[in-house]
Amino acid sequence: MHIVTANEMYEIDRFAIENAGVDGTILMENAGRAIAEKVVSLVKKSEEILVLVGSGNNGGDGFVIAKTLLNQGYKPTVLQLAANEKIKGAALYHKQLFINYGGTIQQLQASDEITVFLNNTDVVIDAMLGIGITGTLRPPFDQVIKAVNEVDKLTISVDIPSGVPADEGVLDFIGIEADYTFVIEEPKMSVFLEHCTAYYGNWSVVKIGLPHQAYANQIKRNTWVEQKVRTTLPSRDAFSHKGSHGRGLIIGGSRQMPGSVAMTALASLRAGSGLITIATVKEAISSIAQQCLEATFLPLASQEGVISERQQIDISTYDAIAIGMGMGRKKDTGLLTRKIVAKAKVPVLIDADGLYHISEELSVITNRKSPTILTPHFGEMAMLLDTTIQNVIAHPFSLAESFSRKHGVYLVLKGPNTIVSDPEGNQWVNTTGNAGLAKGGSGDVLSGILLAMIMQRQKMTEALSNGCFIHGKAADNLVVKKHSEQDLLATDVIKGLASVFRTFS
Numbered sequence: 001m002h003i004v005t006a007n008e009m010y011e012i013d014r015f016a017i018e019n020a021g022v023d024g025t026i027l028m029e030n031a032g033r034a035i036a037e038k039v040v041s042l043v044k045k046s047e048e049i050l051v052l053v054g055s056g057n058n059g060g061d062g063f064v065i066a067k068t069l070l071n072q073g074y075k076p077t078v079l080q081l082a083a084n085e086k087i088k089g090a091a092l093y094h095k096q097l098f099i100n101y102g103g104t105i106q107q108l109q110a111s112d113e114i115t116v117f118l119n120n121t122d123v124v125i126d127a128m129l130g131i132g133i134t135g136t137l138r139p140p141f142d143q144v145i146k147a148v149n150e151v152d153k154l155t156i157s158v159d160i161p162s163g164v165p166a167d168e169g170v171l172d173f174i175g176i177e178a179d180y181t182f183v184i185e186e187p188k189m190s191v192f193l194e195h196c197t198a199y200y201g202n203w204s205v206v207k208i209g210l211p212h213q214a215y216a217n218q219i220k221r222n223t224w225v226e227q228k229v230r231t232t233l234p235s236r237d238a239f240s241h242k243g244s245h246g247r248g249l250i251i252g253g254s255r256q257m258p259g260s261v262a263m264t265a266l267a268s269l270r271a272g273s274g275l276i277t278i279a280t281v282k283e284a285i286s287s288i289a290q291q292c293l294e295a296t297f298l299p300l301a302s303q304e305g306v307i308s309e310r311q312q313i314d315i316s317t318y319d320a321i322a323i324g325m326g327m328g329r330k331k332d333t334g335l336l337t338r339k340i341v342a343k344a345k346v347p348v349l350i351d352a353d354g355l356y357h358i359s360e361e362l363s364v365i366t367n368r369k370s371p372t373i374l375t376p377h378f379g380e381m382a383m384l385l386d387t388t389i390q391n392v393i394a395h396p397f398s399l400a401e402s403f404s405r406k407h408g409v410y411l412v413l414k415g416p417n418t419i420v421s422d423p424e425g426n427q428w429v430n431t432t433g434n435a436g437l438a439k440g441g442s443g444d445v446l447s448g449i450l451l452a453m454i455m456q457r458q459k460m461t462e463a464l465s466n467g468c469f470i471h472g473k474a475a476d477n478l479v480v481k482k483h484s485e486q487d488l489l490a491t492d493v494i495k496g497l498a499s500v501f502r503t504f505s
């Protein structure tokens with residue numbers, strides 16, 4: 001699936017109508033009909049349905065839904081929230097068809113009348129506002145949306161929950177809290193925005209027959225789904241040896257935080273790395289070795305329990321490096337981190353405290369010739385950009401894209417909808433994972449999986465998207481049977497990797 005902005009959706013629509021010659025009323029018929037079929041699968045004929053229609057094409061979809069339901073023996077009540085003269089074009093055409101099919105339309109005279117309509121219905125179909133919303137809500141939509149949210153009725157939104165913006169940038173809005181949203185043709189960006197996702201409820205896409213060539217190569221944002229993993233994840237060659245699956249180096253840890261590198265190493269081995277070496281402070285090695293028998297060690301000199309600057313590390317024999325987890329934020333450790341990142345001629349993944357050290361001197365990553373992968377969560381992204389977390393929440397797609405382009409790096413912006421960006425500005429949103437992953441250690445495990453993935457035979461962007469998918473899928477499988485979102489630990493996810501790899505082998 002592509003992920004579109006409102007403007008991109010309008011452009012696709014324009015292409016369909018002007019270049020491919022599709023009539024706009026047919027697109028509206030297809031949209032309304034497809035959504036009506038979904039409504040039929042959710043609602044019984046005996047239930048009362050209230051269709052709320054606005055003045056634009058979203059409202060036009062509402063008339064088609066009402067007509068289709070009426071034709072199938074339902075008795076929908078259509079409540080028009082805009083003046084008659086505001087309804088034009090394809091929406092007016094479908095309004096007239098609904099009337100011709102025997103439908104009647106009621107008009108909201110005063111905002112507070114809405115409670116009477118809501119009390120008399122079981123189901124609300126929200127066809128008030130779609131992607132055409134601009135500015136703050138005008139009456140009566142503000143009051144109607146609040147009233148719908150206050151009553152406990154099954155609420156089904158058309159294309160987008162009314163009031164929710166389609167694009168990035170708007171944090172403050174009043175929107176319908178839908179139970180279901182049937183998104184027309186392609187998910188809009190806000191489906192994947194942390195502050196908007198919940199409004200959509202259970203969402204899915206309905207196709208309305210827009211010509212594929214209208215946008216096949218133009219939209220740079222996509223979802224990463226199971227089918228893509230199936231077609232890109234390399235299988236293990238029967239004649240391979242440990243060297244064929246990558247020799248990875250993990251640099252991090254400290255006396256106070258030995259656990260994180262242990263988790264990264266274990267996850268990396270479970271995700272298919274051939275050999276893993278942990279470079280960490282010498283006093284942490286014996287405790288880590290007990291957790292991770294399969295790893296080898298590179299003891300590092302320390303100062304007050306953290307990695308010190310004054311040492312040479314031979315990084316020449318590794319295929320990829322992960323650096324930063326559990327290393328702390330001491331200045332000395334930072335100097336060494338930047339030296340290693342600048343010197344390494346292989347892919348380097350930078351996480352956690354490593355990101356802090358890099359944020360002090362971003363030219364270190366910009367100047368690198370080999371691939372660089374940064375894996376910040378929203379707080380770390382704000383640090384890298386020297387901005388607020390609120391700004392990252394408001395603009396995750398555009399900030400990630402511009403950062404990747406500017407510094408020539410691969411970026412894995414971690415969150416409920418993790419976004420992988422490449423240096424050309426392409427983006428993929430992961431579709432697995434649950435709230436059980438919002439815990440300490442999750443990032444360390446993900447870094448380990450990604451380290452393994454980037455050492456296998458797959459394109460860098462595929463490796464990163466596959467790694468995120470596998471990490472989330474392991475957590476999803478675990479909360480179905482063995483665990484819950486409350487008790488799930490990062491170490492459970494490492495063990496849970498088996499269930500995911502078995503389905504892809």
Ligand SMILES: NC(=O)C1=CN([C@@H]2O[C@H](COP(=O)(O)OP(=O)(O)OC[C@H]3O[C@@H](n4cnc5c(N)ncnc54)[C@H](O)[C@@H]3O)[C@@H](O)[C@H]2O)[C@@H](O)CC1
Pocket residue numbers: 009010012013027028031054055056057058059060061086128129130131132133134135136137138139141158159160184208210
């Ligand atoms: N290919 C497509 O893109 C298709 C789109 N369709 C539908 O068309 C929708 C977009 O239609 P439109 O562009 O007409 O836009 P909308 O229907 O989303 O809304 C536009 C209307 O809302 C009003 N409005 C805007 N901001 C407001 C605010 N802050 N407060 C109160 N009223 C406000 C405007 O006066 C205008 O009448 C999509 O969301 C989708 O549901 C479908 O008909 C099928 C085809």
Ligand SMILES: [K+]
Pocket residue numbers: 058126127128129130157158159160161162
């Ligand atoms: K809507």
